Amino acid sequence: MTLEPGRRCVRALLVSDDASFAGWFVARIEAGGVHMEWVREKENLVGRLEVFEPDMIVLDRPSEGAGELPMLANCDRFPTLLLTNSKIHCDAHHTDFIPRRSDPDLVIARMHAMLQRTSHGCAPVQEQLIIGDLVLDPLERFVTWRGANVELPTTEMRVLEVLMRFAGETLSREELSQRVRGRALNPDDRSIDVAVSKLRGKFDDPAYGSRKIKTIWGKGYALNPSAWQH
Known part of the structure; x- marks a missing residue:
């Protein structure tokens, strides 16, 4: 099954502690036109949801229902498809289940059906982020700066x-x-600093005296909205 012409790509977040299954599942679902990311249960689900902004959650629970996961309590605005080997009863209209090893085409069809049922055929529209001359589209995953x-x-x-x-x-x-990776930062991990440094280089923001992405010494980083104007 592939994405129908004129239908935008569905974004789904897989929650699973089974790395082997997650790799297999994500590859096959993405081959069907769904943009899917994976997070472990013990990672920061709420933080990942804020950044990725999926249309729905796919929850890998081989032998248990959604009720076993209190971390989903604050995420009930997202339709949730359970992958499970157990027969369960779903009371909520935005929750459904399917056998864990179902054919990927069946999973994708169920995902689209859920979105149609919960949002009347229209998945949530994600707005562009605009600050001065900087534009970032979370859905299409593109960035423009001064029109380029x-x-x-x-x-x-x-x-x-x-x-x-x-x-x-x-x-x-x-x-x-x-918020970016859904996990804690290791003491020797400089990946965030490296990413900020590279962003500054691409947006003409010198490391010393930077104005667009400011270093707040001893605290972290802050994006300065006024520095992104003409």
Whole structure:
């Protein structure tokens, strides 16, 4: 099954602790035209949802129902498809289940059916983020600066997206790591600093005296909205 002409790509977040299954599942679902990312149960689900903004959650629960996961309590606005080997009863209209090893085409069809049922055929529209001459589209995954396209790898785009969503606020390296990658920052991990440095280079923001993405010493980073104007 492939994406129908004129229908935009569905974005789904897989929650699973089975790395082997997740790799197999994501590859086959994405081959069917669905943009899917994977997060482990113990990672920061809420932070990943804020950044990725999926249309729905796919929850891998081989032998248990959604009720076993209190972390989903604050995510009930997202339709949730359970992958399970157990027969369960779903009371909520936005929750459904399917056998864990179902054919990927059947899974994709069920995902589209759920979105049609819960949103009357229209998946949520994700707005563009615009600050001065900087535009970031979370859905289409593109960035423009002063009208020109800027190519960004995934980590840099996510860091920029989080900074734009919290423009003017100081975010620690640890908080950025949780929101960008859904996990805590290791003491020797400099990936956030490297991403910020590369972003500054691409947007003419010198490391010393930077104005667009400011270093708040001892606290973290902050995107300065006024510096992105003409």
